[in-house]
Amino acid sequence: MQLTETFQYFKNDKIMKNRAECFLLHNNTIIAKDGNRIIGKILWYVKKNPDDGLIEIEELYVFENYRRKCIGSELVKASIKAIKRDFKDFGVKPRRIYLFTNENYQSAGNLYEKFGFKCIANLGHLHSENENNLFYIRFDKK
DSSP states (O other), rough: OOOTTTTGGGOOOHHHHHHHHHHHHHHHEEEETTTTEEEEEEEEEEOOGGOOOOOOOOEEEEEEEGOOOSSSHHHHHHHHHHHHHHHHHTTTOOEEEEEEEEEOOOHHHHHHHHHEEEEEEOOSSSSOHHHHHHHEEEEOOO
């Protein structure tokens, strides 16, 4: 399964396969393709009760040889549009979209800021002892 390859940083086939299956079952996923080949993805989910209007973007990933070609931007733009559409169907406006990223991924931070996200905290070693995590949030107007 091509989606499994997008979790290659886990370096364990069983974990990679499990993550791909989990995301297909429990998250909203947009896939970027080049022909029949998956080249990127963005995954998000509604936190708790949809009436709260809180969404977490859990992962954005673009294969290295496809980076710097606006694919990440298109995935973020498409996810925000889909989130707004889905919440409109719920009769609720999304209030906050948030995500975590590695402090070393400056290009990711720049991308999120381009779409109205603000870095509001450096959370230190939240997800790993080897990297600092930044917390980004986008406040959508009511």
